[in-house]
Amino acid sequence: MKVSFKLNNKNVTINTDPMRRLLDILREDFNLLGTKESCGEGECGACTVLLDGKPVTSCLVNAVHIDGKEVMTPEGIAQEPLGKLLIDCFDETNAVQCGFCFPGFLVTSYHYLKTDGEKNLNKIKKALSGNICRCTGYQKIFESVMLACERN
Amino acid sequence: MKSIRKIDAIPKLNGSWKFLDDYSYEEMIHGQLLYSTCHHGFIKKIAFPDGYNLSEFTMVSAKDIPGENIVPEPECDQPFMAEKEVFHFGQVIMGIAHPDRKLLREFISNTKIEYEELSAIIDIKECLENQKNAFGRELTIDHRTGKKPDPNWIHHHKIYYTPHQEQAYLEPQGMIAVWQPEDKIMFVRATCQCPFFVKEGVETIMSDTIKEAVIETSEGIGGAFGGKEDFPSLLAGITSLLSYKSGKPVKIVLEREDDIQITTKRHPARIEINSWTDPETKKIMKIDIDYRLDAGAYQTLSPVVLARGVLHAISGYCIPDAFIRGRLFRSNTPSNGAFRGFGAPQAFAAMEAHIDDIAANLKVNPYEFRKINIFKSGDEFPTTQPILEDHLSDCLECVIEKSNYLNKLKEFKEWNKTHKDKKGIGISIGYHGGGYTGNGEKVLNSEVKVVIKKDATVMIFVANTDMGQGAHTTLAQMFFEAIDHPREKCLVQLPNTSKTPNSGPTVASRTIYIIGNLLRKFAFKIKDELGFENLEDYVASNQNEFPREFRMNFVQDPSVVFDDENYVGVAYKDYSWAACVTEIYYHADTYQIELTKNWSVMDIGKVVNQKIATGQAEGGVLQGLAYGLCEFFYKPGYGRMHGFTDYALPTTMDIPEINIEFIHTDTPIAKGLGEIPMDFPAPSVRNAFHNATGVFIDEIPLIPERILGSIKNLELGI
Numbered sequence: 001m002k003v004s005f006k007l008n009n010k011n012v013t014i015n016t017d018p019m020r021r022l023l024d025i026l027r028e029d030f031n032l033l034g035t036k037e038s039c040g041e042g043e044c045g046a047c048t049v050l051l052d053g054k055p056v057t058s059c060l061v062n063a064v065h066i067d068g069k070e071v072m073t074p075e076g077i078a079q080e081p082l083g084k085l086l087i088d089c090f091d092e093t094n095a096v097q098c099g100f101c102f103p104g105f106l107v108t109s110y111h112y113l114k115t116d117g118e119k120n121l122n123k124i125k126k127a128l129s130g131n132i133c134r135c136t137g138y139q140k141i142f143e144s145v146m147l148a149c150e151r152n
Numbered sequence: 153m154k155s156i157r158k159i160d161a162i163p164k165l166n167g168s169w170k171f172l173d174d175y176s177y178e179e180m181i182h183g184q185l186l187y188s189t190c191h192h193g194f195i196k197k198i199a200f201p202d203g204y205n206l207s208e209f210t211m212v213s214a215k216d217i218p219g220e221n222i223v224p225e226p227e228c229d230q231p232f233m234a235e236k237e238v239f240h241f242g243q244v245i246m247g248i249a250h251p252d253r254k255l256l257r258e259f260i261s262n263t264k265i266e267y268e269e270l271s272a273i274i275d276i277k278e279c280l281e282n283q284k285n286a287f288g289r290e291l292t293i294d295h296r297t298g299k300k301p302d303p304n305w306i307h308h309h310k311i312y313y314t315p316h317q318e319q320a321y322l323e324p325q326g327m328i329a330v331w332q333p334e335d336k337i338m339f340v341r342a343t344c345q346c347p348f349f350v351k352e353g354v355e356t357i358m359s360d361t362i363k364e365a366v367i368e369t370s371e372g373i374g375g376a377f378g379g380k381e382d383f384p385s386l387l388a389g390i391t392s393l394l395s396y397k398s399g400k401p402v403k404i405v406l407e408r409e410d411d412i413q414i415t416t417k418r419h420p421a422r423i424e425i426n427s428w429t430d431p432e433t434k435k436i437m438k439i440d441i442d443y444r445l446d447a448g449a450y451q452t453l454s455p456v457v458l459a460r461g462v463l464h465a466i467s468g469y470c471i472p473d474a475f476i477r478g479r480l481f482r483s484n485t486p487s488n489g490a491f492r493g494f495g496a497p498q499a500f501a502a503m504e505a506h507i508d509d510i511a512a513n514l515k516v517n518p519y520e521f522r523k524i525n526i527f528k529s530g531d532e533f534p535t536t537q538p539i540l541e542d543h544l545s546d547c548l549e550c551v552i553e554k555s556n557y558l559n560k561l562k563e564f565k566e567w568n569k570t571h572k573d574k575k576g577i578g579i580s581i582g583y584h585g586g587g588y589t590g591n592g593e594k595v596l597n598s599e600v601k602v603v604i605k606k607d608a609t610v611m612i613f614v615a616n617t618d619m620g621q622g623a624h625t626t627l628a629q630m631f632f633e634a635i636d637h638p639r640e641k642c643l644v645q646l647p648n649t650s651k652t653p654n655s656g657p658t659v660a661s662r663t664i665y666i667i668g669n670l671l672r673k674f675a676f677k678i679k680d681e682l683g684f685e686n687l688e689d690y691v692a693s694n695q696n697e698f699p700r701e702f703r704m705n706f707v708q709d710p711s712v713v714f715d716d717e718n719y720v721g722v723a724y725k726d727y728s729w730a731a732c733v734t735e736i737y738y739h740a741d742t743y744q745i746e747l748t749k750n751w752s753v754m755d756i757g758k759v760v761n762q763k764i765a766t767g768q769a770e771g772g773v774l775q776g777l778a779y780g781l782c783e784f785f786y787k788p789g790y791g792r793m794h795g796f797t798d799y800a801l802p803t804t805m806d807i808p809e810i811n812i813e814f815i816h817t818d819t820p821i822a823k824g825l826g827e828i829p830m831d832f833p834a835p836s837v838r839n840a841f842h843n844a845t846g847v848f849i850d851e852i853p854l855i856p857e858r859i860l861g862s863i864k865n866l867e868l869g870i
Binding site: 097 | 157158172282619772801805
């Protein structure tokens with residue numbers, strides 16, 4: 001099936017099996033390796049991307065779902081001003097440990113900053129609840145997002 | 153204490169830092185493992201599905217192994233692949249590779265294996281209750297006086313149970329092998345903790361069909377926590393064999409379900425404690441601990457876990473008459489292995505629970521009772537190792553004060569009188585010996601290498617991997633801070649066994665403690681040897697001397713003398729100490745414990761990088777709390793968990809506020825940090841639940857089902 005979508009602000013078209021996972025399309029067809037596979041069942045959030053501006057786990061999204069839509073990956077978000085601000089905050093607090101979950105956290109935090117952005121711990125916890133991190137205990141992730149809210 | 157930023161944070165965030173699955177090689181094909189779905193039995197027939205062209209697949213089994221079919225481990229008893237008989241669910245039978253990853257997956261999931269089934273032990277209690285299942289060497293620490301307990305002493309007897317725990321590193325296990333026939337090198341790209349273990353694994357399975365195995369890690373290692381200590385050796389062996397047979401680079405990345413089902417976990421434990429306490433002095437006078445671990449089907453590295461377990465079994469108390477017995481038990485489940493804490497979290501879960509049991513019985517508050525019994529300088533461990541500092545006691549005092557423990561005890565007692573929901577507060581303490589146990593570091597004889605280039609760049613070569621703990625940032629920091637060299641001119645190189653000397657595995661809280669302190673000494677030594685004030689100036693005016701290589705070995709302190717036969721002597725040169733207080737809110741209607749606050753005070757010696765250390769400690773404390781609260785891997789009647797859907801990891805909504813403080817930091821020696829945060833928190837949850845409800849539960853985790861059962865039993869007077 002022919003699928004056309006906007007990927008990190010660029011129009012692209014691919015020919016693919018309609019059931020192919022968005023995660024595989026990003027990694028295999030576009031070499032966008034920032035989107036990681038961890039659980040493969042939508043639990044951990046390591047493969048989170050924005051689909052029409054909303055965070056989704058790309059392991060549960062199929063090619064057929066993205067036709068005519070807009071996809072933003074961690075690579076794309078890293079180029080946006082709010083993405084850059086978040087990266088600097090995550091870096092400053094030394095929040096990043098193994099880093100495998102962080103592209104996903106970047107995407108979800110970016111969505112929070114865009115849609116709400118209030119420096120409110122409870123709201124931030126709720127916004128990030130779909131992303132699992134095994135290294136950090138989340139404390140420094142909250143600290144980073146709070147810092148980004150303050151500086152935005 | 154400078155919190156310099158990590159070298160890898162920005163590339164990890166923007167997706168450019170490469171983890172194992174982000175590497176590809178020309179003509180690379182994909183591999184997967186075909187493993188046993190039978191717990192114990194003979195393999196009768198392997199039936200591949202119809203409709204596939206078998207000639208497109210590369211397959212390897214035990215009979216293809218040119219070398220030895222034994223994974224190198226402290227106890228070499230586990231084969232890479234089963235021969236005729238399988239001894240546990242998840243035992244690898246074949247490695248299979250194909251250019252199409254998805255097709256390979258379908259092929260393997262439609263392959264049917266027929267077995268002649270034999271009797272099997274898969275239930276944890278069935279394994280640990282029956283003494284006939286004990287295997288391997290029994291360890292004892294005998295510090296008995298030979299005297300009978302005084303009849304006035306109060307006897308307490310309890311059995312505590314701890315579950316499996318899954319490391320749940322976010323990056324699954326993975327390996328790429330690239331056979332290079334022209335020079336007979338097997339190049340392996342690994343996500344692992346111990347490149348030299350992987351090298352030994354590949355060289356064992358391939359034997360003299362290869363000249364050498366060269367292991368290089370991926371840039372990013374997406375978490376490990378002990379889970380990437382020994383399993384990578386097995387995976388690398390099979391991946392290498394597939395590459396050798398196919399003549400192509402082979403990548404195996406485990407699917408999460410396979411990873412969670414077949415790889416190593418924390419050992420479930422059954423710890424039985426008999427203690428005798430003097431009711432007058434409130435001192436524990438005598439103790440007998442029976443420490444049992446479910447090792448799985450093979451011993452592998454379990455003897456070493458057992459050693460650390462018995463050496464930490466008594467927790468932090470001075471008990472004049474002590475006997476500790478440790479044994480491994482066999483079951484038909486995958487071998488359990490390394491997980492942050494390595495036998496110590498089980499020990500503290502039992503002993504720190506027992507301390508609260510005795511305190512409740514004597515009607516002393518848990519803090520007072522600990523204060524009376526905690527060991528001090530001048531006391532000794534059951535191995536006779538002298539206690540040289542009061543830092544454990546200092547951690548306890550500090551955390552009691554910070555958490556306002558004594559006032560909260562009163563406050564919660566009042567609050568609970570008028571509420572159906574309950575508030576509770578609990579204490580636990582712990583410690584962790586840094587580095588390999590006993591004579592281990594002497595045997596390892598770790599070596600590090602430094603190359604100083606013409607532009608005064610210092611390249612550090614160590615085999616220790618950065619799996620998220622920030623080791624490569626902190627190790628470089630220890631070197632450049634010692635000689636005041638610019639940060640950007642001092643870099644730890646990606647571990648590669650052909651370039652990096654063997655500085656040992658990335659385990660046992662030894663990276664900063666052994667290798668970091670060695671690098672610091674090394675920096676001073678090079679400075680003395682060359683006689684410089686400023687390295688950049690020196691290199692600029694002595695260009696003909698550079699590039700130059702320097703090497704140095706770790707020398708163990710002569711005070712570390714340990715009798716491995718009798719478990720007597722100094723088991724660890726330095727200990728990290730800790731104490732914590734956890735507050736909970738118990739929801740009576742749903743039987744749920746909500747963690748509200750945790751204060752953890754630790755002595756890890758010098759803190760090299762405050763933010764990195766705090767972050768690592770916060771993560772470890774949460775793993776420890778979750779071990780006490782919600783994580784378990786096996787449920788009778790259900791079996792083993794399958795992924796992140798049924799294995800309950802804490803999310804952002806489940807966690808308390810965690811407050812970390814490091815004390816006694818004004819010292820040149822950085823001690824172990826990796827494991828201590830995981831060791832001690834779990835029993836504080838259990839103790840806080842008792843404080844809230846008056847109910848003791850002797851098996852973690854404290855999930856609602858278990859609480860419901862215990863409370864029902866209590867109401868029924870059972």
